[in-house]
Amino acid sequence: MYGPVCFLAPAGVDDPQRPSGGNRYDLELMRELGELGYPVKLTPVTGAWPRPSGADGRELSRLLEALPEGSTALWDGLIACGVPDIVQAASRRLRQVVIVHLPLADETGLDPQVARELDQAERHALHAANATVATSRWTAAQLTEHHGLPGVRVHVAPPGVCLAPSAPGTPSGGRHLLSVASLTPRKGHATLFAALGALPRELPWQLKIAGAQPDAAYAAHLHSLIAEAGLTDRVSILGPLAGAELDAAYAWADLLVHSPEKEPWGMVVQEALACGLPVYASDVGGVPEALGHAYFPGETAFERPGRLLPAGDSAAWAEALNEWMCELRLRDRLRTLAEQRQRTLPTWRSTALEVAMALGGFPSTPWHTELEAAPLATS
Template identity: 45%
Template sequence: MIVSAPVVAAVLPGDVDDPQRPSGGNVYDRRVLARLGGVQEIAAGGSWPHPTAADRAALAGALAALPDGAVVLLDGLVACGVPEAVVPEAGRLRLVVLVHLPLADEAGADPALADRERAVLGAAAAVVATSTWSARRLEALHGLHDVPVVTPGADPAPPAAGSGGGGLLCVGSVTPTKGQDLLVAALARVASRSWTCRLVGPLGRAPSHVDLVRRELDRHGLAARVRLDGPLTGAALDEAYAAADLLVLPSRAEAFGMVVLEALARGIPVLATDVGGVREALGTTSSGEVPGLVVAPDADGLADGLQDWLDDPALRTRLRRAAHERRNTVPAWDVPSAALAAILDGVRS
């Protein structure tokens, strides 16, 4: 379904369609915009939120070329770190900034990004968060109030067949924020159990972290049981989900956790660290049951959750049942598209 929206332009990361660099933010942008008609897309090349001077100048030039009064939707990853390019246009353009995760909340982020983000968001006509947690975090960090929330959807998918219980899947860029090193340490604690694990996601965003994960796999003797698949999309990603019994999300920070919805859309239970908007993504069944396990954001918490999953057949059955029930309430992408279109219409009027 295509939703009529008053967007003149949308500023997206230049790698939004790069199959080697998939991310939850990129998927969100692409799925939502695909259902908003008449949008001029501006692909902002650069290593955001730390672009080169040339990349900043290119973004400033693209914004300057837009007509007065234009409604412009900007991905926060691009916009929030460069107030010098964005804020000067706020007086003549209707800027709407979409924030997935506050920039300073990425593991190892430059603390100065918080001040830069505050300047951008303070100048915007509207700020939109992709989870209730993110909206509250923006209020705490930047003093914003009544930030509207447009949570993600998921593509319809058939129920996963799984592999019998020990098929673990972790989907996300291999970075400190996503916590694959914590997962490896947890897997070492349950090495005596029967399981295999696939780490699916880009390997080029934090090469030193990828090296750390590989070293830890070798140190614990797990390299033969844990595959670093790199980025998967399309049918290859669908096949990885179809073979999974449990999605594991070991993140140190997570605005929402789109992969949680993608797993639940297939009836796959989730083991996740209790950070950010993860509980919001998990949701509950009609009877109030959580379709997964939420644990402390450290290796011990993950190990305890894995042990419970692997050792308790009754728990696995209960969580699978809950995940299949939750599958029926995962929203399609036309829901957030319509919600975002309504916000943009309000900005223009």
């Protein structure tokens, strides 16, 4: 039996109306750690993270002070990276591991001064922690190179996936497009709408979008873009989906389209591949890692089970989607590659095992080219 772990996550992490990749990661990780023997207690923390009020910070400090000395605090980085002073103070009593889903300054639309402040706060918080967990090699490289963290203290624990039956899709395999992403500027829906609006009108397709709508004004803006592109009869915004409803959306789809401007991993890419769906996605951040490669049966060259496209380039997206809809052979080949990739996707158990290494004070499983000589933090 291992020592208790206090998992500090933003309040609402388990709210089905606020689904996100980060929330899913936290919940699945907590479940798997429990199965590995770690007594994990989820502690939702209320506050305007990553920029909390003074009252938010004081309440968080009281919560940490109530933990027994020597306890382990596993932080969601959205909280920890905004409160470096609190993390530093707690380091005298607690072992601390921080999960970074997305570097704070990489969020789209931040005021430059705010981005600089968040970046500095993140650097101090991560240096005060005993270990950091990154959800992709891309993120890990960002943290080590930009913040100067020793690679042995940065653990790469990509999200896992639960395999699902292959999506039946449509007989032609090309008409049903699915996007699973919150309606925020970083997810790049505007690029997708511009690309679809440029396609020949005679092409038969439908797009369904599943995702939370945290900003009503921005959601209204996207609706106006759909109307301006003449796509109101083809694009459906469904809101947040989970469980059986989300499973049904994947089963309906022929292709996942994911067009973010920035993305540390892209859990929806893996979820689509777990259903045997090809993926067209932006070539950013950790998305290439999530998409991965596969062998076509009888061949020896690695191929992508989809396409990586320039973020924000609606012309490139339009060209790729036009080819997808017009080339049955291409669709069949990518579908086969997606089904092959399905067999090599990581599991949530592998995610939890790497995080367990961080919790136990072990160096990271080597992911970087040079092992640093710096010792692990012990205080």
